[in-house]
Amino acid sequence: MNTIYIVEDEPELAALVADYLRAAGFVPTVFGDGAAALAAIRAAPPALVVLDLMLPGLDGLALCREVRSFSEVPVVMTTARVEEIDRLLGLELGADDYLCKPFSPRELVARVKAILRRAGVPAAPLAIDARARRARLRGQALELTPTEFALLAALARRPGQVLSRAQLLAQAHQDKLEVTDRAVDSHIKNLRRKIALATPEYEPIRSIYGLGYRFEP
Secondary structure (H helix, E strand, C coil), X not given: CCEEEEECCCHHHHHHHHHHHHHCCCEEEEECCHHHHHHHHHHCCCCEEEEECCCCCCXXXXXXXXXHCCCCCCEEEEEXXXXXXXXXXXXXXXXCEEEECCCCHHHHHHHHHHHHHHXXXXXXXXXXXXXXXXXXXXXXXXXXCHHHXXXXXXXXXXXXXXXXXXXXXXXXXHCCCCCCHHHXXXXXXXXXXXXXXXXXXXXXXXXXXXXXXXECC
């Protein structure tokens, strides 16, 4: 399981953190308030929660206290409050780690991975670096053409959703790549072959008859 809940009421920061976690192969879901996050954690516990301390309504400390009453899901707290008492209180309530704002999203991802390793949660097999336009599968670099990378990134950004050939074409055109509708299937075939060479047991791209393709992390 590689779902990460981000509980953060600053939309730009939440989107940035989500982008970095997604690039590392996780599936992030953002919540802007503590009550909605608490309900989601009860209904479908994630692998880890990135939790802001200062939230509207149910704040981070109260949310962490509630979560610890029924779950041991790892929690990384983030906050602009740097006083020692806040750090100690957060950890005493059951947070597994603590980052003060402003923090490096890369450091956050590194800490998330470390906590999950300690918890025995397997690392997400696929990591995509959109800025560098690189993809790695269990640490092994995938040698992809620009079109293959664009298609893989488009699918990975929407795990569990079916993307039609038209939607995949639109993504390729957005990247200024010349791809025809008939060529999408050929590129997907090559992409699957390269993934299978790296990890034969991992088949994340599924064909949905008559509709398109779906990415299953």
